[in-house]
Amino acid sequence: MPDALDATPYDALLLLSFGGPEGPDDVVPFLENVTRGRGIPKERLKEVGQHYFLFDGISPINDQNRALLDALRKDFADHGLDLPVYWGNRNWAPYVTDTLREMTADGRRRVLVLATSAYASYSGCRQYREDLAAALATLEAEGLEPPRIDKLRHYFNHPGFVEPMLEGVLKALADLPEDVRAGAHLAFTTHSIPDTAADTSGPVEGHGDGGAYVRQHLDVARFVADAVREQTGIEHPWRLVYQSRSGAPHIPWLEPDICDHLEELHGAGAPAVVMAPIGFVSDHMEVLYDLDTEATAKAAELGLPVRRSATVGADPRFAAAIRDLVLERAATENGRHVAPCALGTLGASHDVCPVGCCPARAPKPAAAGADSPYA
Numbered sequence: 409m410p411d412a413l414d415a416t417p418y419d420a421l422l423l424l425s426f427g428g429p430e431g432p433d434d435v436v437p438f439l440e441n442v443t444r445g446r447g448i449p450k451e452r453l454k455e456v457g458q459h460y461f462l463f464d465g466i467s468p469i470n471d472q473n474r475a476l477l478d479a480l481r482k483d484f485a486d487h488g489l490d491l492p493v494y495w496g497n498r499n500w501a502p503y504v505t506d507t508l509r510e511m512t513a514d515g516r517r518r519v520l521v522l523a524t525s526a527y528a529s530y531s532g533c534r535q536y537r538e539d540l541a542a543a544l545a546t547l548e549a550e551g552l553e554p555p556r557i558d559k560l561r562h563y564f565n566h567p568g569f570v571e572p573m574l575e576g577v578l579k580a581l582a583d584l585p586e587d588v589r590a591g592a593h594l595a596f597t598t599h600s601i602p603d604t605a606a607d608t609s610g611p612v613e614g615h616g617d618g619g620a621y622v623r624q625h626l627d628v629a630r631f632v633a634d635a636v637r638e639q640t641g642i643e644h645p646w647r648l649v650y651q652s653r654s655g656a657p658h659i660p661w662l663e664p665d666i667c668d669h670l671e672e673l674h675g676a677g678a679p680a681v682v683m684a685p686i687g688f689v690s691d692h693m694e695v696l697y698d699l700d701t702e703a704t705a706k707a708a709e710l711g712l713p714v715r716r717s718a719t720v721g722a723d724p725r726f727a728a729a730i731r732d733l734v735l736e737r738a739a740t741e742n743g744r745h746v747a748p749c750a751l752g753t754l755g756a757s758h759d760v761c762p763v764g765c766c767p768a769r770a771p772k773p774a775a776a777g778a779d780s781p782y783a
């Protein structure tokens with residue numbers, strides 16, 4: 409047995425995720441949960457419902473989170489880190505409020521949160537902090553004393569997130585027919601978000617110049633493309649593109665869309681494309697439908713060979729990265745400095761979201777940040 413690791417002052421980790429339907433009857437109530445008050449056109453909702461029905465109404469995201477929980481528990485146990493791991497979601501059971509109620513009953517007082525979004529943005533960060541604040545308010549209204557909550561820093565550039573991704577891109581390239589491999593383009597993809605949300609993502613100092621969301625993705629994309637060149641000796645042209653746009657058509661969202669990009673590359677004579685979903689932590693519905701179904705069909709129609717590289721999922725290196733981040737944060741809370749791990753040029757992200765980070769359209773209380781109403 410290695411020496412026991414210690415996450416004091418933290419006494420639990422909460423995996424906080426999106427949630428997804430687990431059968432046909434869940435699809436409509438799930439979509440209602442997701443879109444409450446968010447102004448998504450009815451047409452878009454019908455369309456997205458069809459994506460889920462194509463897969464028997466089952467989102468892969470819940471099983472992927474169960475696999476990640478197993479990987480985290482195994483990694484912690486193997487390394488003598490005695491830290492219980494819980495799971496709660498925004499939009500489907502187990503709901504985060506219920507999980508926090510259970511954690512309160514179990515006597516947990518200091519909780520660290522791991523969100524299944526790696527980058528800064530309202531949808532990927534502050535909205536989860538709002539969910540936590542709403543859960544805390546509910547529990548307080550029930551007369552309970554819920555734990556104090558902190559959130560782990562963004563891990564988009566942690567080696568345990570980036571290295572499996574790089575390996576996936578190399579594998580996808582190797583899987584292309586040899587005659588088109590050397591000329592293949594890399595299309596790094598992430599979730600499109602409204603331009604205004606992108607521009608105000610991350611801390612206030614970076615607003616107005618494109619924002620942290622795009623900057624962070626570009627840094628990862630460049631790092632991976634450079635590493636591919638170092639390992640293969642071939643310079644593959646690359647671009648950051650977007651997928652899964654929703655919202656009304658007159659509102660600008662990040663572009664180009666992956667399907668338009670494939671068309672453009674084909675028109676320009678590209679012989680093959682690797683689609684690398686660097687914005688996603690696991691192969692959830694956006695990856696299975698928007699890339700593996702829609703974009704892959706588009707490529708087939710064009711006669712363009714494509715491969716889709718793997719997401720990090722429950723890779724043991726990712727679980728190890730989370731252990732590293734937990735211990736890093738615990739050390740900081742104890743007044744000790746440890747050099748934070750980060751690849752690329754941006755350095756490690758902040759531990760505590762500053763005031764004004766990734767603002768909402770309509771301000772709401774958000775926990776686990778400098779503007780949290782909770783201690």
Ligand SMILES: CC1=C(CCC(=O)O)c2cc3nc(cc4[nH]c(cc5[nH]c(cc1n2)c(C)c5CCC(=O)O)c(CCC(=O)O)c4C)C(CCC(=O)O)=C3C
Binds near residue numbers: 446469
């Ligand atoms: C940045 C971002 C991530 C982070 C990346 C990450 O965390 O991985 C993410 C994750 C996810 N989004 C998901 C599903 C949906 N997102 C929607 C809607 C929206 N997402 C947005 C952004 C993001 N979304 C935005 C700006 C909207 C518009 C409405 C709004 O402003 O809130 C809608 C409504 C229908 C539609 O319009 O698509 C659905 C069904 C699932 C579950 C998939 C599964 O079931 O496997 C996951 C993990």
Ligand SMILES: [Fe+2]
Binds near residue numbers: 531599
């Ligand atoms: Fe989404």
